[in-house]
Amino acid sequence: MTLTPIPSRAIETVKRMADAATEFLNSLDAAQRKSASFKFAGNERYKWAYTPIDRNGLLISDMSADQLGLAFKLMETGYSARGAATAHRIIELETILGEWENISKNISQWERSVQRYWFSVFGTPGSVDEPWGFRVGGHHIALSASIVNGEQVSILPLFFGANPATIRHGSRKGERTLVEEEDWARALLTSLDSDQTGLAVVNSIAPADILTTNVRSANPDAAPVGIGFGRLHGGQRDQLVSLVKHYVTRAAEDLADNYWREIESSGFDDVTFAWAGPSQAGEGHYYAIRHPRFLIEYDNTQNGANHIHSVLRDFSHDWGEDLLAAHYRASH
Numbered sequence: 648m649t650l651t652p653i654p655s656r657a658i659e660t661v662k663r664m665a666d667a668a669t670e671f672l673n674s675l676d677a678a679q680r681k682s683a684s685f686k687f688a689g690n691e692r693y694k695w696a697y698t699p700i701d702r703n704g705l706l707i708s709d710m711s712a713d714q715l716g717l718a719f720k721l722m723e724t725g726y727s728a729r730g731a732a733t734a735h736r737i738i739e740l741e742t743i744l745g746e747w748e749n750i751s752k753n754i755s756q757w758e759r760s761v762q763r764y765w766f767s768v769f770g771t772p773g774s775v776d777e778p779w780g781f782r783v784g785g786h787h788i789a790l791s792a793s794i795v796n797g798e799q800v801s802i803l804p805l806f807f808g809a810n811p812a813t814i815r816h817g818s819r820k821g822e823r824t825l826v827e828e829e830d831w832a833r834a835l836l837t838s839l840d841s842d843q844t845g846l847a848v849v850n851s852i853a854p855a856d857i858l859t860t861n862v863r864s865a866n867p868d869a870a871p872v873g874i875g876f877g878r879l880h881g882g883q884r885d886q887l888v889s890l891v892k893h894y895v896t897r898a899a900e901d902l903a904d905n906y907w908r909e910i911e912s913s914g915f916d917d918v919t920f921a922w923a924g925p926s927q928a929g930e931g932h933y934y935a936i937r938h939p940r941f942l943i944e945y946d947n948t949q950n951g952a953n954h955i956h957s958v959l960r961d962f963s964h965d966w967g968e969d970l971l972a973a974h975y976r977a978s979h
Contacts (some may be wrong), residue, residue, distance in 0.1 A: 655902040658798045660724060667721040668772035674714045679705055687699035687770035687778050692791065693863045693966060697806050699757040699786040704743030704765030706951075718766045722783045724792050725802045733827055734760070737787050737809055738764060744810050746817065748918055757786075764788060773797070778971060786810075787956075789861075795974045800897055801967035803959060804865070810954040812947060825955045827893050828945055834936050835886040836922050839874070843883075844876060846874040853924030853933035857944040857956050870935035870942055873921025889918055891936060894943050894959045899977040906964075914939060940964075 672680060682704035685691045696702060707715055723731040738761050745759030763785055770779030771961040775797035789809030793801045809824035839847055849871040857864040876884060895910070896903045917939050924932035930949035941964075946959040963969040 653852070656798050657800050657899070657905065660899050660901050661794055662799060663800050664721070664724045664781070664792060664800070665773035667717070667724050668768050669765060671714070671721050671766070672768055672772065673715040674717050676707070676857075679709065679714075682706075682709070682849060683768055684721075685747055685765060685767055685769050687780060692767075692780060692793070692905065694805070695782070695784060695789045695791060696805075697787055697789050697808050697958075698703055699759075699763065700753075702765050702784050704767035704782065704784065706762065707764050707766075708762035718783075720794060721766065721781060721791060722790060725783075725902075727896055727898060730899075731929065733807060733824070733897070734790070735790055736797060737807060738785070740809060740811065740898050741786060743814055743817070745814060747811060750816055775973050778967070778974065779978075781849060791860060791966065793970070795967055795970040799967070799970045800902055801961075801964050801970060802902060803961045803965045805897055806958040807897065808954075808956045810950060811954050812955045815953070815960075826954065827890075828957050829877045829928075829947060831886065831890045831893065832922070832945065833928065834918065835890065835934075836926050836934075838883055838886065843874055846878060847920055847922050849873055849921045850923040851925070853931045853948050854946060855948055857869070857933075857946045857958060858935075859942065859944055859958070859960060863877075863966075865942055865962060865965065867937070867939075867962055870937055870944055871921040871923070872919045872937060873935070874921075876915050876918040879920075886916070886937070887918065888915060891918070891943065894957070899961070910938070910940070913938075915919070 691703060710718060722734065726734060730868040741759045741761050748754055765784050767782040769781065770777055772779055773839060778793060778795045789806035790802060807825060812824055814820055814822045836847060858869040881885065892907060895907050920935045921935045924930060929952055931952045933946045936943040941959065941961045943959050947955045
């Protein structure tokens, strides 16, 4: 299957991104701007992580309240309304995680703080002739936008995590994050008959994390295959399609629409669904949805199966590589 560039023309989103990035940079002093600014070329923009490690960029803790508002405004340009709300919720969980670790006497080496998120801008926002982009990174948030030709965008890979996935203490006890990612996949699994389950469940024990980790280029064969789309019944197919779309629509509306049209045009016949671990809620579990173009991975095994990692990767569209290749061919 030939992977052509995603039709990612999104002029309004690019304008919002450019305006927000420019406004953010203009709010910074010289030292802050130096921390936040990078060349688009090179390896820095490919660096991403979903663990609480230190990374490059400008920390929230080094921003004023006004600057933070502008930073979040930039972040939100990459997400749909639902995606942005989820991102803010994930950041808020850092405080709750710190409280829970104190209660359970399980103190982490990492500082749990809503201020440990880094913002970076690559190249010149609004440039038409040269690519530019931005990155937001911290514990369980990984957003990297690559803008090409002043109108095309990729925000893949797109990662969301949650710890705790279900809050276990305080006034918000019982609240859940990334609910559909877990419940919809389990509903699909439990709808399968015994023959289908034999194909879908690839291991009785889930891996400790997503298998593609945070490498620059995802290995299409890293994740298991499981049951093919053609072995599912009509309602089950709808369930799987809805789950894929849920991941895609984390992105800003026009970006998600562009990507979804491309997926629909290539069809779902080659999609597979694999599950590892028990089917019961509260037990460590993992699933992967594979397609020749993309891979979705989800893992919830850590912290007593209360710690989710989930990601959408595209084998040619991550980092806008397909858009950049087309741009450089046209430019040179």
